[in-house]
Structures are given as structure tokens and as C-alpha cells.
Amino acid sequence: MTGPAWGLRGVTVRYGRATALDDVTLLTPPGAVVALVGGDGAGKTTALRTLAGALRPASGTVAAPALPEIGFMPTTSGVWRELTVDENVSFVAAAYGVRGAELRDRRDALLAQAGLDGVGDRLAGHLSGGMRQKLAFCLAMLHRPRLLVLDEPSTGVDPVSRVDLWRMISQAAAQGAAVAMATTYLDEAERASSVLVLDAGRVLLSGAPADVVAQAPGAVFRTDRPTVRERAWRRGREYREWSPDAASDLGTRLTVDLEDAVISASLAKEAAGG
């Protein structure tokens, strides 16, 4: 898994007067999966589109392979709904110059892996959401890209399809691809090599999942009755509450996981007036 780490270095992206990304660094080494997490409008899609070459940053540098070596899956899955599964594959293969036996082998392997091998003649618009996302992943992977950019590949996908998708993403990384993916599921992010937590276009936390958890500010408590509603959230049937003061007596202090860490960092930023 050698080679340059693709990514963004000190990148700022503006849409008119609004700053969508502010001095963001995202490194994606070959063979690794980097997960971008953050709330709505955090800048995940902007970061990935910049990495894929669809956006030009106002400042900073983008290190990315040439377009033929990038695989991109946009939020909207990016499949052509009026084309069949096979026609989608053929079109993308033609655009990337994959043809002949290589195309047949690659198509058969990917579609089988995605459980789409029996639906080649079905319109992509008639596939279920999960199947369409898996098809989009197959299209992004068809030409064996060195950098795979996936924008929320598992959003709206059923749990079984999510497992399939994650398996395919892991295999792509195992085969040497650098994978940058946005996700709203923190259990998925926990399985990534590293995590970048974005908030309002800025990096809140970054590093390996364990490091991100270790960086969580303050403390998290399990409680039946939150004292400050704005700092509490539900996990299953119970409440959790964050406090900047580890010595607080709000309930049972917990060992935080990634989800707690991300929420804590966000609340700490708010508490600091950010």
C-alpha cells in the first residue's frame, strides 16, 4: 500500500461570500478508508467534490490522481435511471476505456459481489434504494480507481445492503485504493482507518477513531433526567449528557464512543461560542 497520500491540504472553498470549507486538511493514503462525519452543512460533500475535482478551492492544495484514476459516487448515487444496470455499466466502462474481456470480468465480479448479477436488464430507476447505491458503487469501482470518493454511500440503505456496501468498500481499500467517504453513520466511521469530523466547514476532530475518541472534550454521563436539555441526547432508551467539567455529578460517567465524542466536540464548540 505505498504511494502518495491523496487529499486536501489547508483547503478553503467559498460559494460566493459563504465559506463552505475553511482550512481543511484531509489525507487519504492508499489502502485506507477515511470517513468524513459531521452534521448537515458541515462541508462533507464540498470536501469530497473538491477532492474529486468538481470544485476548485479558493486556497490550499488538492492532491489527487488524474480523473481516469478517480472513482466518484455522488450523494444522489449518480446512476442513469433510464438505463438498465448493464447499460449503466457499459456507458461508464466506455468513458473510462474499460472494454473487452476486462470489462466482462470486472462487470461480472462487481455485480456478483453487489448481488446485482441477476438484474442486468432491469432499469436502474426500478431498483430499490440499496440496490441503486450498490450499482453506483460498482460504477465508481469499475475502472479500478486509485482514489475512491464516496458521498454518503449508505444513506437511506437498509442494514443488509449497508453490510454489503461496507464489505465492498473494505475490499476496495484492501486492493490498494484510497477511499474517502462521507457518512452519517458513526458506527461505520468507527470502522474507518481515520475519521475527520467537520462542523460548519471547519475540522473539529481528526485522526484514527480511537484518537478522535480520546480527544473528546469534557465528560459524558448517563442520566435519567438531563439537567441542561441543550447538552443532552438520547441513545436508545437512555439519556446522555455532556459536561465540560469531568468532575460534574450528572449521573454515571461513561467511557465515550465515537458518537459521544463527535457530539461532545460539537457541544464544546457551541459552549465556547463557536
Added chain:
Amino acid sequence: MRAMILKEFRELRRDRRTLAMLVVLPVVLLVIFGYAANFTIDTITTRVVGPQSDTVAAALPELFDVTGTDPDATTQDAQDLVQDDVADVVIDTSTTPPTAFVDGSSLFVAQTADAALGRAGDQVSVEILYNPDLETSWVMVPALVGLILTFIGTIITSIGLVRERQAGTLEQLAVMPLRPSDVIIGKIAPYFILASVDMLLVTLLGVWIFGIPFNGSPWLFALGGAIFLFVVLGIGVLISTVSQTQGQAIQTAILILMPQILLSGFIFPLQAMAPAIRWIGYCLPLTYFVKISQGVMLRGSDLAALWLPFTVLTGMALVVFTAAVLRFRRDLAPAAGREMPAEAEVRA
């Protein structure tokens, strides 16, 4: 219910295109139908030729706007003036009684001229050229070809392009190793081919079913059609660049299509419109294609006679199509200015 009504008004307030259709379109239609929906011809462009030209010109009723006389011109010259669309009526005084050659391809003008000259009795012989029976279909079908091309070029093309944006696949195309020109040509070529097939089909059906003559060069007709297609496809692409949804594209296309139908001389004669409205008509591409198609099909006009509509249409094609391509290229947002690591640069 109050909340529902309030919500609907709020949505409408932010949907500027629907608002435009609700507010602007009725006003536009009122103005157009008030000033343009007029079949009454007040002036007919007229030339008088032959030895008695000055005398006859002086004796003509006010309806006939004599733009020139030529005592030396022959009967053939008189017919050429009609064919070249220099005048709608050319009176040849070298015959007894004088012969009025009337351009039958300008239907309402010809009907008015025929009626006015008929009142002169035996003093003038009327010969209607290019549409002797003043058949409406002979004038409408060549213009209809233009309308069909406009429909495909603006509505169908813009829908096709917006579908790509709406489905998020335009973003996908932008990061695929395709040149912007590949994407643009690849998207537009099918519509160009389909519109060309439609043009051929409608023309052949018009000739076959309605017995419309095709007196001119098919190649000149095809050239005019191709140039016009570039204009309307360009408009379609431009509409797609300012529309986020297919509904928006259709609304915008309708706003652009309506004036073309009403003000291009296709239904209401340009000569009967108020000057300000007529000038709007002169800014519309369909006006010039109608002149080309009627000129080539009915009058058998050549390029020399149709230089003006060809020149204007070519200018429009260059401006509109270039603007469309530039705007579409911007949507594809090439990743210029990206810094690549040395290894990637070598591979690229």
C-alpha cells in the same frame, strides 16, 4: 385551511417562474392579442414596373405602399421581384391590362391584395404566384416545420439536459474523464438528429398529404434547418443551465416558445402588427426560419434572395450556441488549477 392557503402563497412567492407565468404571461398575451392578433393588412409593399409605372403607381389606392418604380423592367423582372421577396405585389404595366403579380406565400397580404385589386374590375389582371388557390396549408406547413424544430430544440433538449442535473448524473459526468466537448456534443447530437428526422418527415408528409410544392433547393432548405436547429438547441441548452428541475425547464421553454408562435409571422402576419410588436417578431429566430422555409418551398428562392434571413439566423446561431456551450461548460466545472503530485502528473 388558512395555513394551507398561506403555505401555498409562500411557495408561489418563491417560485418566480410560476409567478412569471401567472402575472407576466397574461399581460404579454393581452398585449400580443391586442396589438399582434390582427389579420387586417393596412399596407402592402408594392413595386410598379413597365412603361406606365409612374402613372399606375400614382393611381393606386393608399393600401398599396409603392416602394419603387422601374419603367425599364420586364415581366420577368416583375416576377423575380416577387420571388426575391422585394415586394408582395408587383404590377407590370407592359401588358394590357397591367398584370399584378401577387405573392401567394404571404397568405393574408395576398388575400387583401386580391380583394382590393378585384374591385378595380378589368383595369388590372391579377396573377397569384406560388400559391394560386391561396391554400392556408401551403403557408402553414413550411412554418410548422420551424415550430416543430423549435419545440424539440427548446423543450425536449432542455428537459433532457435538466434530467441529468436533477438525477445528479451531471455531477458524475463532470468528474469522469470526458472532455466538456464530448459531453456537450454527446448530449446535443441525438436531439439534432431527431429534429432533423422530424423536419424531413413533416416536410415529406406536407408535400405528400397537402400537395405543397417544393420549388427550391432541398439542400438550401436543409442548410436553413440546420442553422435554425443550432439556434433552438442553443436556447434549449441555455434554458437547462438556468433550470434546476424539469418543471422549471418546461415553464421557461413555454415562456420563450409562446412569443415565437404568436409573433414570428407564423399565425399573424408581421405586416398587420403594431411596429413595436413587429420588432419583437424580428428578434425571434422562428421569424427568419419561416421566411426561409416559405421562400425555398413555395417561391423556389435561392440563397441570394434569402441572404437576409440566412445572415440573421447565422448570427443568432453563433451567439446563442456559443453562449449555451460556455454556460454548459461552466456547469461541468473542469478542475483547473489543481496541484497534482509529481507521480500523478506523469500518469496524467
